[in-house]
Amino acid sequence: MALFHSHCQLQSNPVSFENNEAQVFFDDCNEYLVVYKDSVFTVSSLKDRTIPPQSLDFVRKDAVLDVRFSLDKRHVCIMRSHTDIDVVNLADGSEFNYTCKGKEKGNMLHGFVWLNNTMCDLVLVTSGGLELLKFTPKLDSMKLVKHDNRSIHWFIYSHPNRLMLLCSGKDYNCIQSLQFTPDKLIKIPDFNPEVSSKSGNKRTPLEKANFLACKLYDKLCCVYVFAARQELIIYQLGKEAIGKLCTINLFSACDHYAVSVMDNLLVVHNTDSKITMIFDVWLQQWTSHPIAAPLPLGGPPSKTEEGESPSGDLEPAEQFIQEWSFEQPHYILDRKAGRMWGLELNLEHLCASSSDKVNLVRCLLKRRDARELTLGVLRGCVREREPLYSLLQIFTIVVDAALTASSPPPSTRAGKWWYYEPREDDPPSEGAPSSGGSVGLDLPSKPIDQADCHRHVFLPIYQAKAVEDDYLIAVTTEYLLALSSRGLMAETVMVEFLLSLIVEASPPRYNVLHQLLQYHVMQDSLSVAQRLLELEPAYPPALQLALDMLHRLKAHEQVMEALLQRGAVVQAIHYAKEKGGGVRLVPSHLLAAARESGDDHAFFAAYRFVTAELQAEHTAHRRASPSFLPQDACDDHVATTSASSAEEAEVEEAEVEEAETQEAEPQEAEVEELWLKRQRLKRQSLKKEEVEEAESEEADAEEPAAAVCIQCALPVDQTPPRPLAKRRGPWRRAARARHGVVLRIAPLGAEAARASELL
Secondary structure, rough: EEEEOOOOEOOOOOEEEOOOOOOOEEOOOOEHHHEEOOOOOEEOOOOOOOOOEEEEEEOOOOOOOEEOOOOOEEEEEEEEOOOOOEEEEEEOOOOOEEEOOOOEEEEEEEEEEEEOOOOOEEEEEEEEEEEEEOOOOOOOOEEEEEEOOOOOOEEEHHHHHHHHEEEEEOOOOOOEEEEEEOOOOEEEEOOOOEEOOOOOOOEOOOOOOHHEEOOOOOOOEEEEEOOOOOOEEEEHHHHHHHEEEEEEOOOOOOOOEEEEEEEEEEEEEEEEEEEEEEEEEHHHHHHOOOOOOOOOOOEEOOEEEEEEOOOEEEEEEHHOOOOOEEEEEEEEEEOOEEEEEEEEOHHHHHOOOOHHHHHHHHOOEEEEEEEEHHHHHHHHHHOOOOOHHHHOOOHHHHHHHHHHHOOOOOOOOOHHOOOOOOOOOOOOOOOOOHHHHHHHOOOOOOOOOOHHHHHHHHHHHHHHOOOHHHHHHHHHHHHHHHHHOOOOOOOOOHHHHHHHHHOOOOOOHHHHHHHHHHHHOOOOOHHHHHHHHHHHOOHHHHHHHHHHHHHHOOOOHHHHHHHHHOOHHHHHHHHHHHHHHOOOOOOHHHHHHHOOOOOHHHHHHHHHHHHHHHHHHHHHOEEEEEEEEOHHHOOHHHHHHHHHHHHHHHHHHHHHHHHHHHHHHHHHHHHHHHHHHHHHHHHHHHHHHHHHHHHHHHHHHOOOOOOOOOOOOOOHOOOOOOOOOOOOOOHHHHOOOOOOOOOOOOOOOOHHHHHHHHH
16 A cells, blocks of 8 residues: 655665675765675675675685774775774785784673774774774784773764764663764763663663764764653763753654664654654754654655656555664665665655644754745645744744844854864865765755745735635735844835735725834835825825835935925925925926916925025035026026016005005094094083083072081081092092092972982
8 A cells, every 4th residue: 555645765776685694784984785795795885876886805704793994995894703803905905913902801892993093093892991003004903002991881883973982880871972083082971871760760771772873953962762761862962061952752662762863853763663753853942742743664666667656655664674773874774685775754745744834844944955845835834724823933933044044053062062073074084974864954055035935935825816815914914023023124025015915905905004004014115105105096094104104214305206296395395494404306396396286375485495495505515606507497487486576566566555545444434433422422511511500500599508428427627537448339439528428418408309319
């Protein structure tokens, strides 16, 4: 049955070998497959398949426990027993033997590695320590240059990192780490991994199959598979420190896990349930789950008559699982079937089997050659209408990756975590292999920028009408928010795309546009302001939004031009006066706009403003003359102003005469009214005098009476004086003497009563 979504699969071109009565060895330093049969060594390169297998038939026939080629490809070392090795010169076929120290004391040889540097050429790992050997000048023997005494139970060597893990201690519970530099040996602090299970405190010896040395994201790591707890414990190694980087839950029980390293990813194989899980230590700060669903290991692409299936159909690898040996960094040796497989990741199937799109994008941005897949995942998220908060997270991750690519972060190898990083040109190992699958790039070759998102994500979805306009507007807005949160301005292509979505929506979402501009989600730019000016007929508030944006951009000439085009001459003049010398206009443009407005007052205001500006420029020695020059092209406006001034003078003179006439008529009417009023008062005064005269004659005709005060009823001579200000009522109005109101007391009678009433 075909399997279409295996995220990890076997390569289609394995190395085949004769497996009948043959010994098979894997040289991980050179990535060679060595098959020994009938005293003949057959060597096949796994790194370069174009090199045909080579045969070595001049080596003496004897037991072979291990075989490795030197890094310069000039010698081969063959482990004959647990105490002796043979070194063969490939140029002339000569060989010599070397026996490890302490053979008589039971010292046993665990293995050896080639270094070929200035410090030593070969390192023997024995139960009593390390023996560093170097060729003699004649290359016919080796001498011991250093012996590092320590108890060693087993060892693991990672050639790409020149890192060796040694298991020591009485109970096989201590890990010692060493790094080989070209001229010295660096000792990394020891550590004791967690070996007790949750059910008890019993410590079990450490096994070689449960450890792996590698480099993940520029960190030197030791991976420990704790099968009893179903955990993968990652330790970070440094020259002066050891620390637990993370602990990964494997979510499945197994007696023996196998781990491969590909492109900074840990591929864990459960050999019991025959499933494969892919973990990324970079994602452990956000999630403890695998990147994708656990799936069976995929076999090679299925074969057809024309060759491999174009659809990339896979078959489960269960039929190939017989007696597999997982070799580092990403090889599988099947001795029974006679094949050496290479593992490879299928990122396309990884994307299809992952449900956590946020962490999937994080993972893809760390992979090599995954740029197109990342853009495809972004398109899929929008097509599938992912929640907006998830899309904001994804867009923020993409923006952060682009920023990181432009300014790489500081190296994690600084300080206590420093370690030696081998290079391809380390002398004299010119033939040393590369780091293979254990070392990957942290970022794609080219980051995903705004133009890529517009061209490969938003525009295809818009053209295909895959989602509603409102949702696409919201998605584009989230992308602009992600840019704004990192202090980046949206490029013109993205802003114009969003404006097009808002305007072309049915109905247009002008309220959304207003809010985006108000909260500066759309950054100010001349192109946006120009587009807003074009929207004025359909959305009048867009004019003010455009003018405000131009003002913030200090595009004062554009503000003046926009006002003049709309006939707002007076407002343009006021704006120019506020900005002082920051605005420079062509006089003919201002006068022409004022003339076209049809407002004479605006035209003369513009003319006075222009003449004042010309005078100021002349005073500042920026102009030869304060008057209009021929190149100003203002002759028509000057002539119009002169003619209008004469007409205005005549009109003003007529208005003055009319005003004087209107002022004279009210003065004559007032004089006449005043004369009539005086005549009326004069007649009233004559009548009053006549009445008083008549009353006086009647009073004189009667007897004189004593003068008394009507307030105190005392004679006038005896009435005490009182201030006039303290009198009240009618007495104050009638008083004329130093006393109160004085009446002449006359005999009572009708005439006296009438006179009293009159007074």
